[in-house]
Amino acid sequence: NAGVMQNPRHLVRRRGQEARLRCSPMKGHSHVYWYRQLPEEGLKFMVYLQKENIIDESGMPKERFSAEFPKEGPSILRIQQVVRGDSAAYFCASSDSVGGNIQYFGAGTRLSVL
Amino acid sequence: DAKTTQPNSMESNEEEPVHLPCNHSTISGTDYIHWYRQLPSQGPEYVIHGLTSNVNNRMASLAIAEDRKSSTLILHRATLRDAAVYYCILGGTSYGKLTFGQGTILTVHP
Numbered sequence: 549n550a551g552v553m554q555n556p557r558h559l560v561r562r563r564g565q566e567a568r569l570r571c572s573p574m575k576g577h578s579h580v581y582w583y584r585q586l587p588e589e590g591l592k593f594m595v596y597l598q599k600e601n602i603i604d605e606s607g608m609p610k611e612r613f614s615a616e617f618p619k620e621g622p623s624i625l626r627i628q629q630v631v632r633g634d635s636a637a638y639f640c641a642s643s644d645s646v647g648g649n650i651q652y653f654g655a656g657t658r659l660s661v662l
Numbered sequence: 663d664a665k666t667t668q669p670n671s672m673e674s675n676e677e678e679p680v681h682l683p684c685n686h687s688t689i690s691g692t693d694y695i696h697w698y699r700q701l702p703s704q705g706p707e708y709v710i711h712g713l714t715s716n717v718n719n720r721m722a723s724l725a726i727a728e729d730r731k732s733s734t735l736i737l738h739r740a741t742l743r744d745a746a747v748y749y750c751i752l753g754g755t756s757y758g759k760l761t762f763g764q765g766t767i768l769t770v771h772p
Contacts, residue, residue, distance in 0.1 A: 552705075581759065581760075583760075583762075590762050590763065590764055590765070591700075591706065591749075591760075591762040592762070593759035593760065593761065596758060596759055603758075604758060604759060606759075607759065639705045639706070641705075641706075641760075649694075649696070649753055649754065649758065649760070650696075650708050650711070651706075651708065651760060652708065653705030653706045653707065654705050655704060655705050656704075656705050
């Protein structure tokens with residue numbers, strides 16, 4: 549059973565460009581979470597989605613950031629007009645409907661903004 | 663969210679047991695105690711969780727104080743691969759965000 553897959557593993561963007569980060573949850577998992585880890589800082593929750601619905605976006609910056617988890621396909625975290633401060637590791641996690649809140653994490657996407 | 667307090671860092675020697683403490687004096691009656699760890703350059707990894715009783719799995723043991731205001735993650739025989747940041751997190755079994763603190767950096771010496 550494949551784990552949580554994130555791609556790309558590394559992403560380089562210039563200021564002002566768009567970044568799209570993809571996350572395929574574990575098979576059978578319908579809950580997806582995105583977290584961000586800034587350099588030398590802890591992991592911070594961003595958003596929690598179930599299929600086609602955003603459940604909790606309390607950690608998401610109000611501007612330039614959006615997330616979706618369509619009925620078919622991976623979850624996407626989209627950052628528009630990236631700035632240097634967006635450089636971080638972005639982790640996706642998934643959980644199923646019976647395992648409680650045990651979250652399984654991907655290896656992350658490391659975004660570098662030049 | 664209820665707050666947890668962990669030492670910033672701990673050290674151990676390979677093959678020795680490690681006891682990682684966590685204080686959570688404001689824990690609510692429905693909060694589970696979760697432990698995750700993050701190895702260098704990797705995503706967090708679930709370790710163990712419990713509510714009131716001590717728990718064991720293939721990775722570790724979790725000892726929970728009778729008043730539930732503290733807990734201890736026990737690695738029975740540390741290996742070099744156990745060097746990581748260990749996070750103690752409170753939460754329910756309903757779905758939702760995990761609130762990571764600074765965690766404990768565990769260094770394992772050969």
